[in-house]
Amino acid sequence: MSSEIAGDTLRDEESHPAGRPRVPKNKKRSGVTERDRPLWLLAPGGFLITVIILVPLVLALYMSVIDLDQYTLRKWLSTPFIGIENFVEAITKTELLRSIWISVSFAVIATVVTVPLGVAAAVVTQNPYRGRAVVRAVFLVPYVLPSFVVATVWRTMLQPDGIVNNILHGAGIDPGLWLNGPMSYWTLIFVEIWAAWPFVYLLALAGLQSVDHEVHEAAAIDGALWWRKLREVIFPYLRGPVSLAFLLGTLNHINNFTLPFVLFGAPAPADVNVLPILVYVTSFQSFRFGLSAAMAVVSLILIAIPLFIYLRAVKLDVSEDGGKK
Amino acid sequence: MSTQTRPRTSAARNTNRAPRNGRSAQVTRLMPTWLIAVLTTFLCIVVLVPIAYIFLASLNTDTGVASGEFWPSQFSLDSYSKIWGSVGLGKGIINSLVVAGSVAVVSAIIAIGTAYVLVRFSFVGRLTVLRGLLGLQSIPGTLMLLPVFVLFASIGAWLGITIIGTLWGLFIAYLTFALPFSTWVMVTYLRGLPRELEEAARIDGASNLAILFRIIVPLSWPGIVVSGIFAFLLGWNDVLFASIFTKPDTATAAIVLQVFSASQEGGAIPVYSQMMAAALVCAAPVVILYFIFQRYLVGGLTAGGVK
Numbered sequence: 001m002s003s004e005i006a007g008d009t010l011r012d013e014e015s016h017p018a019g020r021p022r023v024p025k026n027k028k029r030s031g032v033t034e035r036d037r038p039l040w041l042l043a044p045g046g047f048l049i050t051v052i053i054l055v056p057l058v059l060a061l062y063m064s065v066i067d068l069d070q071y072t073l074r075k076w077l078s079t080p081f082i083g084i085e086n087f088v089e090a091i092t093k094t095e096l097l098r099s100i101w102i103s104v105s106f107a108v109i110a111t112v113v114t115v116p117l118g119v120a121a122a123v124v125t126q127n128p129y130r131g132r133a134v135v136r137a138v139f140l141v142p143y144v145l146p147s148f149v150v151a152t153v154w155r156t157m158l159q160p161d162g163i164v165n166n167i168l169h170g171a172g173i174d175p176g177l178w179l180n181g182p183m184s185y186w187t188l189i190f191v192e193i194w195a196a197w198p199f200v201y202l203l204a205l206a207g208l209q210s211v212d213h214e215v216h217e218a219a220a221i222d223g224a225l226w227w228r229k230l231r232e233v234i235f236p237y238l239r240g241p242v243s244l245a246f247l248l249g250t251l252n253h254i255n256n257f258t259l260p261f262v263l264f265g266a267p268a269p270a271d272v273n274v275l276p277i278l279v280y281v282t283s284f285q286s287f288r289f290g291l292s293a294a295m296a297v298v299s300l301i302l303i304a305i306p307l308f309i310y311l312r313a314v315k316l317d318v319s320e321d322g323g324k325k
Numbered sequence: 326m327s328t329q330t331r332p333r334t335s336a337a338r339n340t341n342r343a344p345r346n347g348r349s350a351q352v353t354r355l356m357p358t359w360l361i362a363v364l365t366t367f368l369c370i371v372v373l374v375p376i377a378y379i380f381l382a383s384l385n386t387d388t389g390v391a392s393g394e395f396w397p398s399q400f401s402l403d404s405y406s407k408i409w410g411s412v413g414l415g416k417g418i419i420n421s422l423v424v425a426g427s428v429a430v431v432s433a434i435i436a437i438g439t440a441y442v443l444v445r446f447s448f449v450g451r452l453t454v455l456r457g458l459l460g461l462q463s464i465p466g467t468l469m470l471l472p473v474f475v476l477f478a479s480i481g482a483w484l485g486i487t488i489i490g491t492l493w494g495l496f497i498a499y500l501t502f503a504l505p506f507s508t509w510v511m512v513t514y515l516r517g518l519p520r521e522l523e524e525a526a527r528i529d530g531a532s533n534l535a536i537l538f539r540i541i542v543p544l545s546w547p548g549i550v551v552s553g554i555f556a557f558l559l560g561w562n563d564v565l566f567a568s569i570f571t572k573p574d575t576a577t578a579a580i581v582l583q584v585f586s587a588s589q590e591g592g593a594i595p596v597y598s599q600m601m602a603a604a605l606v607c608a609a610p611v612v613i614l615y616f617i618f619q620r621y622l623v624g625g626l627t628a629g630g631v632k
Contacts, residue, residue, distance in 0.1 A: 037446040038533040041438035042454075045504050048435075052501035053461060056472035063472065076475060121368055124361045127354050137616065138369050140623075141376060144615045146562040148579045149608045153379050155586065156390070156597050163378060166393030194371070202623055226356055234355060248463075255465045258564045262583065276467040276565075283471045284569060296468040307463050311456055 063293035070287035086294035103275040107253035110192045118200025143198035151262035154191045185271040200245040207241035247310045275299045383602035390597035404602035417581030424495050425560030432503040433553035440511030461505040466565045490572040498566050503556035514548030547621045578607045
């Protein structure tokens with residue numbers, strides 16, 4: 001579909017050399033000209049997205065049904081078609097189902113914890129006080145730090161002889177391993193939460209700022225208690241931002257490659273073998289490219305569910321006069 | 326004919342409009358003061374303790390950090406001088422700056438042209454493109470990595486050039502992955518611009534390009550900066566593509582930082598203090614950019630709705 005647009009655009013460019021000043025034609029009151037459309041401006045972006053995203057997407061689908069490994073990669077165009085064998089193998093003989101479970105449960109737990117944290121952070125910085133700007137800047141820090149830095153730092157702190165265990169020993173607790181074994185799953189969730197709650201905070205902040213002052217006054221006149229006011233007056237304003245945070249947060253957590261990769265390395269310990277790591281290791285360490293493509297396609301299907309809800313819910317076109325031809 | 330922006334966009338751009346006198350602070354108060362204090366303190370501690378640790382560990386010695394010290398028994402700046410020699414962090418940072426910087430500039434230029442057409446003109450498939458811009462932001466990178474790798478290898482072999490392992494390959498990949506979000510940021514920004522100036526210029530006989538460069542671009546600097554910075558961040562923060570598409574001499578800062586962990590797994594003495602110093606150096610450009618443009622970026626983020 002996008003290639004169509006790119007084609008369209010190029011033709012347009014030929015027929016109307018750009019940059020030449022034109023005599024204004026009769027135009028509609030709306031200001032949208034139908035005839036002098038510089039559609040060629042869509043060409044660079046359309047070309048790149050077509051070649052580097054859409055073509056590879058089709059390629060990924062194709063690779064998932066051929067027998068591609070390191071021996072056949074050079075002649076991938078003539079590699080034998082094997083139908084759904086990669087998918088069957090991925091489901092029956094690999095860690096795929098387990099990885100899906102790890103990824104989904106990890107994403108859901110991380111989202112469920114970050115949403116209240118982020119909303120609480122937005123609520124507590126709502127009223128001005130001295131030093132609020134500093135607090136807001138502090139709240140942004142985990143969001144601002146690159147994921148690979150966050151993961152490197154936590155990896156260092158959670159080493160067997162690292163600072164965290166040292167402090168816990170001091171408190172008389174025997175902590176054990178964080179980066180390997182069953183605890184690693186909770187380590188991943190914890191670090192993800194640490195890094196991701198400010199995203200919800202930012203969305204919730206924008207939602208809170210849309211609350212009119214009159215609403216506050218009305219609630220004050222009613223003499224509502226703070227928690228009732230919060231629940232019944234303010235939270236309805238946050239329904240949009242919070243649903244957005246749920247959807248995008250879950251998508252971001254499921255897609256997060258950097259954090260588990262840097263925190264645990266690849267191949268990952270069995271308890272944190274999330275989907276992105278599994279797909280990565282299957283292609284670039286086991287060199288089972290076809291199998292890996294099949295896994296990636298499965299993960300795309302998984303992503304498609306929240307993504308579809310998101311795309312349906314977002315209002316794409318808010319200007320009244322555009323969009324319809 | 327008013328172009329209304331989405332509520333969260335306009336809200337994010339506004340500063341807090343609530344009057345600041347004491348009575349209205351009472352009215353808008355959402356929680357008792359003690360609870361605000363408790364929650365704020367809790368969140369600040371959760372954020373700041375690890376941050377303090379990075380600074381302290383980077384000023385410690387490698388053995389001091391390895392033995393689990395929080396407060397260094399011996400302060401030194403040695404780690405900051407060692408990191409440049411031991412793993413070539415300087416080269417990595419330059420590579421990252423070159424790639425992410427050029428991605429930022431080029432994607433902002435492409436994004437504003439694309440967004441101008443998407444906002445001001447109608448054509449068949451326009452809504453599909455808008456929806457695609459949002460949808461493509463959530464395509465998992467791990468799905469794209471292998472086919473893009475194969476594509477680059479095949480195009481390279483066909484044209485007789487090397488793409489994998491060069492900064493060009495990274496540049497093209499990051500540029501394309503940055504475009505959906507950069508363009509979406511510009512789309513939301515341009516929607517907020519009044520049309521009157523453009524219409525006046527059009528009546529005076531200005532061409533579309535003249536309108537774009539003389540009117541839209543000068544008015545859109547905040548949006549251009551935001552879309553450029555987010556593209557920069559995408560390049561700077563990526564590990565996935567850089568781990569496959571680079572050779573040692575084209576490695577980005579993110580990859581060089583991983584070399585510390587790798588060398589330690591190889592049995593070498595752990596260099597945690599250097600690792601923390603290097604982590605801070607890698608974070609510095611991003612943190613500085615963020616806090617300079619904080620106001621714009623927060624609005625831009627909520628407009629785009631995606632990190």
